[in-house]
Amino acid sequence: DSGVTQTPKHLITATGQRVTLRCSPRSGDLSVYWYQQSLDQGLQFLIQYYNGEERAKGNILERFSAQQFPDLHSELNLSSLELGDSALYFCASTILGQLTDTQYFGPGTRLTVL
């Protein structure tokens, strides 16, 4: 158990809908990363937050947004869902968000868009 929790574990929804994925980092970790893993695109870095502020942005679509709250949990919002958004979404947390920090991953949320 990495100490990182993600909810829900599975999510099935329809095209055009909006969903919210939640991540709670390990106790004491200040930084959260979001990743998408799909059969087509492989593993992709989406976005990183450190102590509530966005630090780095990767291949995150404009239909997607994220935030990190004062209690350090993070949410990834996906809107106007398309079939191609079906994927496993991981979050990871680190102590300070430094490149040298070890990332601890949650179990992922599997999103299926029908």
Add this chain to the structure above:
Amino acid sequence: GIQVEQSPPDLILQEGANSTLRCNFSDSVNNLQWFHQNPWGQLINLFYIPSGTKQNGRLSATTVATERYSLLYISSSQTTDSGVYFCAVAASGTYKYIFGTGTRLKVLA
């Protein structure tokens, strides 16, 4: 942008064998990490290794930044080593990770 290539794409070993996985990248990086995704999907961060050599038990990694490659060595492989191994790099001056397509390892008992 940076291209990351991993080889071989697939590898099957008998338990106890050694293996070397390779990661080539196309530009200067300030971060290189190796990850393992087990057959149940859990991702584990193995090494942060932008240069030099590190060892952790039966696993070791070497990155030669000037030649733009990294190697992950697995010695005396065990069935629990099965899964997909990814390397990920971040270009100098950025935190944006780019992942390779992975090496799928299967260790047979």
